[in-house]
Amino acid sequence: MNLISLFDDRKFLKTLFKLALPIVLQNLILSSLNLVDTVIIGGLGEYAIASVGIANQYFFLLNLVLFGIVSGSSIFTAQFYGDNDIPNIKRVLGLSIITSGIAALIFSIVGFFFNTQILSIFSTDKLVIAMGSEYLRIIVFSYVITAVTFSYSFTLRSIGQVKLPMIISTIALAVNTILNYLLVYGYLGMPKLGTNGSAIATLIARIVELVLMLTVVYSKKLIIAAKFRELLDLSLDFIKNFFKVTAPVILNESMWSLGVSMYAVVYARMGTEVIAATNISATIERLTWVIFMGLGSACAVMIGNKIGEGDENEAFLLAKRFIILCPALSTLAGMIIFFTSGWTLSVYKVSPTVYNYAHNVLMVFSIFLVTKVVNYVSIIGIFRSGGDTKFCLILDTGGVWLIGVPLVFLGGLILKLPIHLVYVLVYVEEVVKLMFCIPRIFSKKWINNLTVKS
Template sequence: MKLSFLFEDKTFFKTMFKLAIPIALQNLILSSLNLVDSIIIGGLGDSAIASVGLANQYFFLFNLLLFGITSGSAIFTAQFWGKRDIPNIRRVLGICLVTGGTAAILFTIGGLFFPEQFIGFFSKDAVVIHMGGQYLRIIVLSYLATSITFSYSFILRSTGQVKVPMFVSVIALGINTFLNYSLVYGYFGFPKLEVKGSAIATVIARLIEVTLLLIIVYSQKLAVAARLSELFDLSKSFVYRFFKITIPVILNESMWALGVSMYAFVYGHMGTDVVASTNISGTIEKIAWVIFLGFGNACAVMIGNKIGEHDEEAAYTYAKRFMILGPAFAMLAGILVFLSSDFILSAYKISPTVRYYSHRNLMVFSFFLWVKVFNYISIVGILRSGGDTKFCLLLDMSGVWLIGVPLVAFGGLVLKLPVYWVYVLVYMEEVFKFTIGIPRILSKKWINHLSLSTE
């Protein structure tokens, strides 16, 4: 394959970077502040890190359910934007808000009334369960605001408006870090609330975030600045067609999230040191991952727009470029993680055992990152943008439940391998999806034109 295939189209790169960089920056800020938050919590000890990490498994489930709803919506939005079909974009936003809001309310109720039971599923440490329950009972109050922010942000991105969500996140997450530091330790006249203070800081930041986002959207009259009558101008056929495509995405993210939670279950039964190490290494991994979230989102928007314009050949060409560029950048990122992980871990006040485990976990991550990136771009960026959601569901479910979960449970609970070797078994899921995903993309069977009737 000639290098000119990758670099000859300047418009491709201009569009890609215009979309990818703001999304990557937004996620970099989010992950960096999460790193700072985890360091702040780390000052309270290994049990505090483990308790907050396990409580955030609940948000992880909710977050991926929201991601399924909003990314399913974005499949339609990207193609509609290619045709500049604003009315249908606003109808999709309406369904997204109702579905996401319903999920948020259900998760909020669960977190309010059964927090200790959830934490207890992952750990038998009484201190971890108590602290995690305190944290979870408070932070679920932010979930409804989070669902609204997700809905507007994802659909804004699909219309090319990537700077607004980034701007809002920068402000909100900056506030979160300041309040986190102040409320955990009682600085600047604030009460010392420890892990509860971290949860309160997040709730306040999320409320500010959604308020600021809505003010900007409606004051600037952006494409998603819909009236209630436009949001809910829905017919049965419209809703049916929408969920026919998006339910596989929602199931995909939900079932994958449950599978990943089973990994957390295994870690939880391997000990508090293991849980603390996976939470620390996971936070650092998210920083390395941010650029590829930008790549994946840019890929989905660009390919979706081209399919909406009925330019299938350009959509396929874009797919091949992303398949090469994403893993290439991931290899470079993996080298950086490998070289810098020991230095980053020096900022944590943790036991030598947790530090050792965290370092080895990051070594494994750096080696397999390129495969993980390829799969993310393939599933979220390419196949879903063409509406091939059922295949994505089957691919992800097979990887997690037939490969990942059995191997991790066997390695962690039966063979009692060190956590970093269990990490290797986690990535066998990615190797499986890599081998199955390539032929599907090359077949072009994933390219579908989506339409929603309003009759």
């Protein structure tokens, strides 16, 4: 396999673009509007950015738990779709909704009643905690709604219907941005609510998103337009088989997100300016990451479908192609960030110190982007699509808790290193993980056919 044969395969490229492009556009719109939201809130000052940032750190934990559930479900959905097993796709959707809904409800209850205690973990600044607590008490009402939308959206992606989630997210996020602008500053007769206005705007946008999703899915009678009895037609064996594969994914995302949250705890102890800088840089990082989220999602669907069809040789060939494609695209993206980050950061109304912190952090991100992308596509796109979830759990959890967290605590709290050097220590984890990912791909041990009849 070489670059020439990779790009000579028109069927591969056509399928890749068909699946990846709508996902990239969806995530690009999401990240762009998040960037706009951050800029809007940024007009209220650094404390506003920091308060919303730490409140969203709590959602970040839930988001990754939900991602673990829906991506674990997608492993089955992609393979069942390759096997043309529609009833089991609906059963998987039902389990995804139930599991993610319960997780979101727990996060909502805890976030509503213990918001101050939660945010005290991520900041020591009383004003930041107070502002963030008010924001969190509002935004938690969107969590269960988000969980249901996630389940339908990821199921659609897994069966190759990627345009619909993109269109719906575009509409909902446009609503979010417009309402953000109006409610934060009180334009067009709206009340001036500050950061709370941003929370209300997000809640309304999530409701719009779910209503649109359900309306289109059931009015057009798509494959996943399941009735309640089809969603709940679950045998004990089916449930056991589902959680045997998805439980490691859920645990993986949960433990990884907790580990990453420990980074935020360290940043909080480094000062409010560091919190603001990392929140700003994180928004720009997510904007860059959209391409590779699309790439990873397309990889998972394509490989999962082939394994479900019983064509393991083609699945392995696809894995090699993606591993060739990743470094090329991520190197280009890293160079763009490296040379344009100064211009991008100029839109924020922050102090020179926050600007310099954010700029240095983005320099580190651009340098290590290649390593991070290869690991991401390997774990999310290749190993999980083949049902190799236990290996992913060990690699991801071991990386963050045995390498990343200890190094970040050492660098940030004991050695008192500047934030960009602490960021370098974060990426040591990625370098170590890469040493295990590549051999695993070529071992073919990750290929497992999970399609079952029930």
